[in-house]
Amino acid sequence: MNIHQINLNQLKGFETPFYYYDLDLLNETLSKAKSAADKRGFHVHYALKANFNDRILGLIQEKGFAADCVSGNEVQKSIEAGFSASQITFAGVGKSDKEIVLALKHQIFAFNVESIQELLVINELAKENGVKAQVSLRINPNVDAHTHHYITTGLDENKFGVPNSELEKAAAVLRGCEHLELLGLHFHVGSQITDINVFKSLCVKVNEWKNWFEERGTAIKVLNVGGGLGVDYYEPDAHPFADFEAYFEVFDKFLERTAQQEVHFELGRALVAQSGSLVSKVLYTKSGVKKNFLILDAGMTELMRPALYQAYHKIEKLGTSENDKSLNYDVVGPICESSDCFGKEVSLPESERGDFIAIRTAGAYGEVMASRYNLREEIRYVYSDQI
Numbered sequence: 001m002n003i004h005q006i007n008l009n010q011l012k013g014f015e016t017p018f019y020y021y022d023l024d025l026l027n028e029t030l031s032k033a034k035s036a037a038d039k040r041g042f043h044v045h046y047a048l049k050a051n052f053n054d055r056i057l058g059l060i061q062e063k064g065f066a067a068d069c070v071s072g073n074e075v076q077k078s079i080e081a082g083f084s085a086s087q088i089t090f091a092g093v094g095k096s097d098k099e100i101v102l103a104l105k106h107q108i109f110a111f112n113v114e115s116i117q118e119l120l121v122i123n124e125l126a127k128e129n130g131v132k133a134q135v136s137l138r139i140n141p142n143v144d145a146h147t148h149h150y151i152t153t154g155l156d157e158n159k160f161g162v163p164n165s166e167l168e169k170a171a172a173v174l175r176g177c178e179h180l181e182l183l184g185l186h187f188h189v190g191s192q193i194t195d196i197n198v199f200k201s202l203c204v205k206v207n208e209w210k211n212w213f214e215e216r217g218t219a220i221k222v223l224n225v226g227g228g229l230g231v232d233y234y235e236p237d238a239h240p241f242a243d244f245e246a247y248f249e250v251f252d253k254f255l256e257r258t259a260q261q262e263v264h265f266e267l268g269r270a271l272v273a274q275s276g277s278l279v280s281k282v283l284y285t286k287s288g289v290k291k292n293f294l295i296l297d298a299g300m301t302e303l304m305r306p307a308l309y310q311a312y313h314k315i316e317k318l319g320t321s322e323n324d325k326s327l328n329y330d331v332v333g334p335i336c337e338s339s340d341c342f343g344k345e346v347s348l349p350e351s352e353r354g355d356f357i358a359i360r361t362a363g364a365y366g367e368v369m370a371s372r373y374n375l376r377e378e379i380r381y382v383y384s385d386q387i
């Protein structure tokens with residue numbers, strides 16, 4: 001059920017703030033993504049870091065997605081949620097020995113490796129544990145994602161991936177690692193990418209690197225092109241779904257591959273963002289000399305994206321009537337930080353203490369980033385079928 005269809009009296013039964021998850025929308029999103037990928041023979045891993053809420057993860061697992069993890073605990077969580085080890089990839093620039101051993105013991109599908117040193121460490125730990133590990137090399141494709149610099153990961157100056165100048169050496173090192181098997185190549189250029197041309201540029205780079213390895217006699221079985229597909233934070237109701245068809249079509253059209261080569265994706269945000277809203281109540285209203293403030297009971301401790309990278313989220317008052325007068329508000333939280341602000345000069349129907357405010361498109365990188373700063377309460381969530 002869309003958040004605007006909920007009867008406010010029903011919302012009053014739940015203590016705010018809480019995440020509201022629209023499971024129907026989530027289901028529909030997952031179906032669209034899955035069928036667009038399936039018909040092209042593509043494999044989609046869900047990037048758990050976007051949201052690992054139990055029911056959300058359960059639905060994603062049931063739909064047949066694989067898992068993309070960035071910590072040992074995420075690997076463990078995926079196993080517990082029912083993903084098979086053969087569906088799990090483990091990425092990240094700083095995997096600890098303990099995390100690597102956990103993943104080796106589960107015999108996961110692949111490690112996405114980010115440096116030569118990491119290759120050697122995984123090889124050593126695999127040897128100690130008497131197993132062989134499948135690895136993909138993360139290559140930094142130097143493609144500008146045209147997104148916020150904090151969520152750009154594919155440029156030469158970023159910390160991610162094996163530097164291009166070291167790939168020759170990495171290939172040689174791999175040949176000497178008896179406990180590693182090279183599965184393929186891994187790329188990820190950034191997040192919240194809405195310009196489809198970025199993915200076209202990525203395909204060009206992937207083709208180049210694939211050829212580069214094949215020319216040197218290294219077989220590439222898997223091309224993992226990462227995630228990053230963006231969603232519409234401005235008009236969540238007009239555009240509740242990312243354009244999965246157009247997205248997968250670009251790769252289908254521009255990625256050179258044989259029938260045996262698998263193409264893997266790692267989508268996070270595009271699968272879950274629109275299904276979540278942060279529901280909050282107005283605690284106080286304040287009128288300064290130049291400003292009106294709405295002080296909410298939710299803050300950066302519940303949704304950090306605006307404070308962390310100046311992210312925009314649509315803010316709406318729930319249950320408004322058409323003739324309400326509008327005012328411009330700075331919508332802020334209760335945390336003792338000036339960056340604890342959800343939006344400045346937001347036009348909203350005149351609001352008062354006790355009104356419900358929804359912060360939309362909060363299903364990705366919302367609940368998972370919640371913190372206990374200021375000793376705030378544990379994060380709460382409500383699923384649409386509880387209302």
Ligand SMILES: *Cc1c(COP(=O)(O)O)cnc(C)c1O
Nearest residue numbers: 047188191227228266267268269
């Ligand atoms: C974060 C991340 C993803 C998911 O990114 P989205 O923008 O949420 O799709 C995929 N792959 C890697 C390696 C990541 O770090």
